[in-house]
Amino acid sequence: MRILIRNQNFIFLAAFGACLGFALCGSRSSSKPASSVPSATPRVDPGVVSTLQTLLGSTQADVRASALDWISRDGRAQSSDFVSTIFMDLKDANGGVRDKALANLGWILDRYRGSPIGERAIETIQSALKQANDRDGQLVVLDLIGGTGEGGVYVNSGAGGGNAILISDPLIRNTLIALLTNSESSLRPQILTLVSGSSSLQSDPAMPAAVAAALEDDDLSVRNQAIRLLVTMYGERPPCKPLLESALESGDPNVRLQAARALGVPVPPPPPQPRLVSLTGEKVSMAAVPFDFNYFTAFVQPLFVKKYGGTACVDCHTPDSNASGSFRILAPDAGGHYTLQQSRINFVSVLAVIDRKQPLESKLLLKPLNPLTKEGAIRGMHHDGGVFWADQYDPDFEMLEDWLRGAKLEDAPAKQLDFAYFQKHVEPIFSTPGPDGFACINCHFSHAILHLESPETAQGKFSIEEVVNNYQSALRVVDEEAPSNSYIVRKPTSPREGVPGGLSHAGGVRWPQEKQSWQYHALITWIGMANLAKSSGKSSQVHASNQNLRSAGK
Ligand code: HEC
Numbered sequence: 406m407r408i409l410i411r412n413q414n415f416i417f418l419a420a421f422g423a424c425l426g427f428a429l430c431g432s433r434s435s436s437k438p439a440s441s442v443p444s445a446t447p448r449v450d451p452g453v454v455s456t457l458q459t460l461l462g463s464t465q466a467d468v469r470a471s472a473l474d475w476i477s478r479d480g481r482a483q484s485s486d487f488v489s490t491i492f493m494d495l496k497d498a499n500g501g502v503r504d505k506a507l508a509n510l511g512w513i514l515d516r517y518r519g520s521p522i523g524e525r526a527i528e529t530i531q532s533a534l535k536q537a538n539d540r541d542g543q544l545v546v547l548d549l550i551g552g553t554g555e556g557g558v559y560v561n562s563g564a565g566g567g568n569a570i571l572i573s574d575p576l577i578r579n580t581l582i583a584l585l586t587n588s589e590s591s592l593r594p595q596i597l598t599l600v601s602g603s604s605s606l607q608s609d610p611a612m613p614a615a616v617a618a619a620l621e622d623d624d625l626s627v628r629n630q631a632i633r634l635l636v637t638m639y640g641e642r643p644p645c646k647p648l649l650e651s652a653l654e655s656g657d658p659n660v661r662l663q664a665a666r667a668l669g670v671p672v673p674p675p676p677p678q679p680r681l682v683s684l685t686g687e688k689v690s691m692a693a694v695p696f697d698f699n700y701f702t703a704f705v706q707p708l709f710v711k712k713y714g715g716t717a718c719v720d721c722h723t724p725d726s727n728a729s730g731s732f733r734i735l736a737p738d739a740g741g742h743y744t745l746q747q748s749r750i751n752f753v754s755v756l757a758v759i760d761r762k763q764p765l766e767s768k769l770l771l772k773p774l775n776p777l778t779k780e781g782a783i784r785g786m787h788h789d790g791g792v793f794w795a796d797q798y799d800p801d802f803e804m805l806e807d808w809l810r811g812a813k814l815e816d817a818p819a820k821q822l823d824f825a826y827f828q829k830h831v832e833p834i835f836s837t838p839g840p841d842g843f844a845c846i847n848c849h850f851s852h853a854i855l856h857l858e859s860p861e862t863a864q865g866k867f868s869i870e871e872v873v874n875n876y877q878s879a880l881r882v883v884d885e886e887a888p889s890n891s892y893i894v895r896k897p898t899s900p901r902e903g904v905p906g907g908l909s910h911a912g913g914v915r916w917p918q919e920k921q922s923w924q925y926h927a928l929i930t931w932i933g934m935a936n937l938a939k940s941s942g943k944s945s946q947v948h949a950s951n952q953n954l955r956s957a958g959k
């Protein structure tokens with residue numbers, strides 16, 4: 406049997422007869438009646454049910470997950486015979502199986518509301534929503550609460566958007582409000598969307614303040630979503646006024662503008678930039694620093710963590726271990742990630758070892774450089790910590806030098822992915838020829854989106870500018886939320902002429918082994934790890950996407 410996995414949805418191909426295929430496709434366009442009485446059970450198709458029964462008994466987790474996915478979408482497959490299996494599969498060892506089982510609680514709840522089975526479904530949904538370490542599961546239940554399952558088959562609108570039973574459940578409401586208020590939560594975008602579509606959730610007295618809390622999010626698009634929602638809610642609910650008034654003081658100009666428009670007052674001037682205290686005790690405002698923050702977070706800060714023959718700058722230069730002058734930086738968390746706030750502090754702290762008038766004379770640049778080098782014109786300064794860069798042509802030296810010369814990166818820290826990994830494992834993919842002798846760089850040098858530059862030398866060495874360009878281009882075609890959905894892996898595994906509805910790639914399939922290729926694995930790994938895990942909550946997001954990969958890679 407051949408199973409294709411695409412977009413994290415499981416699509417069956419080929420193995421089933423046309424009539425079963427039809428049963429699946431047919432159900433996608435029809436939607437369940439949105440009734441509030443125990444719903445008219447859709448006509449269950451015994452042929453579909455018996456096929457699914459076999460699949461549910463499979464030893465392969467992908468097969469079980471696909472069967473559950475099918476049942477959740479297809480009214481004709483939703484036989485009461487499956488209910489006990491579904492509850493058992495909620496405890497399956499495989500995360501994909503558990504999530505697809507969860508997705509079935511929607512129709513089960515509909516059919517058995519008021520009975521013990523219905524109660525159990527609600528309780529399960531309540532507790533899944535609270536599982537901060539299982540983001541995929543949380544996303545599944547958010548879909549259920551919103552009343553539209555994946556693929557739009559499970560629709561149960563009752564209370565002005567969303568599943569009436571779930572939305573009116575006080576425990577679920579409170580959890581949603583808590584998740585929205587929590588600055589560590591990575592589910593804010595989904596919850597804001599849910600609230601935008603549900604007048605019932607909007608009318609909860611605690612909701613306006615929870616939405617206002619998201620105005621402080623690190624992510625610009627979350628702040629934008631929150632202010633738009635707050636403005637809409639204000640139309641109906643005057644108590645939102647004080648919240649909009651405090652939004653006038655936001656540091657985000659878009660938030661100030663929208664709040665001012667809604668209140669009908671002039672747009673206030675920007676508040677004074679909050680100053681950060683550097684690790685050497687100076688108060689610095691970010692705006693006053695002439696170097697690029699995005700470039701710093703992507704390329705410079707990782708150098709402080711990089712192990713050079715076993716030691717890294719952070720081993721000696723943190724505020725705790727500091728016996729070494731005014732170069733002080735915070736150490737990252739155990740996973741090697743910095744939060745945005747830590748990055749800001751490091752950014753203003755390295756100024757202490759930068760010569761603003763002559764940046765290229767800075768101790769930050771020269772201390773790690775070899776003082777005795779015979780190559781090039783630049784000599785390092787004596788450094789008790791040792792020599793890290795052999796000469797001025799060391800790529801890490803060049804990276805820092807470039808930054809001090811004013812190099813910029815357009816991608817905001819939240820969008821960046823691990824650069825060291827990119828350089829080591831992804832860049833080589835671009836210059837490795839496929840069976841037809843062409844490499845990505847041979848065709849993509851002229852593209853606007855995935856614009857790739859070729860190495861500067863015949864030995865395949867890329868200049869820093871080229872690497873930075875290629876890194877930046879690659880970020881345009883990745884989907885961090887769903888790595889296997891990224892164009893950068895989907896295009897090179899797609900045929901020249903597309904199957905209907907599928908994707909095509911004018912360059913054809915680049916990796917004969919497709920998802921088994923080292924290229925696919927390297928890219929997926931890269932996209933799946935977040936350079937800036939904002940919190941443990943957000944790093945579980947990374948974990949979750951890696952899990953998808955693992956199941957997709959099979
Ligand atoms: C094994 C410990 C150790 C490591 C690792 C280390 N350093 Fe140092 N560093 C020192 C010590 C000790 C001093 C103070 C004496 C000196 O200036 O050489 C120092 C001084 C410095 C200074 C000058 C500070 C001042 O106020 O004058 C800079 C800048 C610096 N290091 C940068 C780095 C960078 C960048 C790295 C990583 C690439 C690094 N160091 C790795 C121990 C270390």
Ligand code: HEC
Nearest residue numbers: 843844845848852854855882892893896897910911912915
């Ligand atoms: C023989 C030429 C050729 C090769 C080699 C090639 N591509 Fe493409 N690729 C194209 C063309 C032409 C398009 C634009 C039309 C399309 O989207 O299919 C494209 C489109 C893309 C896109 C969509 C974004 C864009 O820039 O248009 C991605 C992503 C992509 N290719 C990735 C890759 C990767 C990764 C490799 C190497 C593993 C690769 N391609 C190798 C010709 C090629």
